[in-house]
Amino acid sequence: MILLNPGPVTLSERVRQALLRPDLCHREPEFTALQQSICTRLLGVYGLPPDHWAAVLLTGSGTAAVEAMMSTLIKDTGSVLILENGVYGERLTAIARIHGLHHVRLHHAWDRGIDLDAVRACLDQNRRFHYVALVHHETTTGRLNPIAELAEICAARGVGLLVDGVSSFGAEHLDFMRWNIAACAATANKCLHGVPGVAFVVVQRQALPPAGQAARSLYLDLRQYCEAQDAGSTPYTQSVQGFYALDEALSELEEEGGWSARQRRYREHLTHIREGLAAVGIRPLLPAAACSVVLNSFHLPEGMEYLTLHDQLKQHGFVIYAGQAAFAKVLFRVSTMGAISADDVQRFIAAIGDICLKCESPNADPV
Numbered sequence: 001m002i003l004l005n006p007g008p009v010t011l012s013e014r015v016r017q018a019l020l021r022p023d024l025c026h027r028e029p030e031f032t033a034l035q036q037s038i039c040t041r042l043l044g045v046y047g048l049p050p051d052h053w054a055a056v057l058l059t060g061s062g063t064a065a066v067e068a069m070m071s072t073l074i075k076d077t078g079s080v081l082i083l084e085n086g087v088y089g090e091r092l093t094a095i096a097r098i099h100g101l102h103h104v105r106l107h108h109a110w111d112r113g114i115d116l117d118a119v120r121a122c123l124d125q126n127r128r129f130h131y132v133a134l135v136h137h138e139t140t141t142g143r144l145n146p147i148a149e150l151a152e153i154c155a156a157r158g159v160g161l162l163v164d165g166v167s168s169f170g171a172e173h174l175d176f177m178r179w180n181i182a183a184c185a186a187t188a189n190k191c192l193h194g195v196p197g198v199a200f201v202v203v204q205r206q207a208l209p210p211a212g213q214a215a216r217s218l219y220l221d222l223r224q225y226c227e228a229q230d231a232g233s234t235p236y237t238q239s240v241q242g243f244y245a246l247d248e249a250l251s252e253l254e255e256e257g258g259w260s261a262r263q264r265r266y267r268e269h270l271t272h273i274r275e276g277l278a279a280v281g282i283r284p285l286l287p288a289a290a291c292s293v294v295l296n297s298f299h300l301p302e303g304m305e306y307l308t309l310h311d312q313l314k315q316h317g318f319v320i321y322a323g324q325a326a327f328a329k330v331l332f333r334v335s336t337m338g339a340i341s342a343d344d345v346q347r348f349i350a351a352i353g354d355i356c357l358k359c360e361s362p363n364a365d366p367v
């Protein structure tokens, strides 16, 4: 079965085998070495020096990392401007509400790009903003939000960025230093090709709250994890097998040539998918220039419900993903993440072509 949903991803055999490494207690030195290796290599994905940056590992899904980032870093004395244009932007607001963080939301419809003039206006009206929080790749639609332009707007006003990079870290360009990214939350089981259960935040050490400041959460207190990691430890039981898998997945990424090589591979897959689907009349929601290389949304074929397409593709060995909320009736999504070959992509295109043909002429004799 090839997973074309946006995580968990199809594992390589090598990563799958890593799950079978020896049992290990998280209080043993071998675990400390494993954790240290992962932290160093996560920083290495974007060439970040460990004296100014930390990759803080958590056991949980991507949302845990996003919630830890928001609840640890946003100070009571400041405010955050949250940019929404999909489910995950709206989730940032939900987190801010639950933790009682001072925030302002700038809402956009899910199929809209971020209005940069509105961002400027919000930041200029309210000087208390310490951060803008945004989703880099809004997986709701496949849109890659314009982080470089936003970073420029923020830098001119001394505002930092909090980035949900859950579905972009490892395959899209992230210029942490130039864009003044204070922190970026991500997960092992998307563009890094690990297994679910390990998430992390890459954070500027100076953005962490000072020692002694009360935490808003016990389990999601990034500072606590960071201090423990620096001391070769961890506050809580970590997902040891998930760490094994991420360690191996990071080796694969390095051998492939890093994030830019992965971006190239994903782009090739998506180009073929967009061309293949266009040939059978399936239209993308957004132009390629507005999209990530990680996932695109497509209109359902005329007269076909999502479940019909999903179930027939599953019989061919492919799992696609539904649109969310109102998009469920009109869109489906296809992701390029995971151990997917060019051959898999060609077979997927052939399968969907076959399904569309049968739908147009249900009584036709098989060729």
Ligand SMILES: Cc1ncc(COP(=O)(O)O)c(C=O)c1O
Pocket (backbone or CB within 6 Å): 006, 007, 061, 062, 063, 064, 066, 088, 135, 137, 138, 139, 164, 165, 166, 167, 187
């Ligand atoms: C951009 C983005 N943020 C957050 C999440 C939430 O991740 P999780 O389901 O691993 O908690 C997702 C999941 O797809 C996502 O795509």
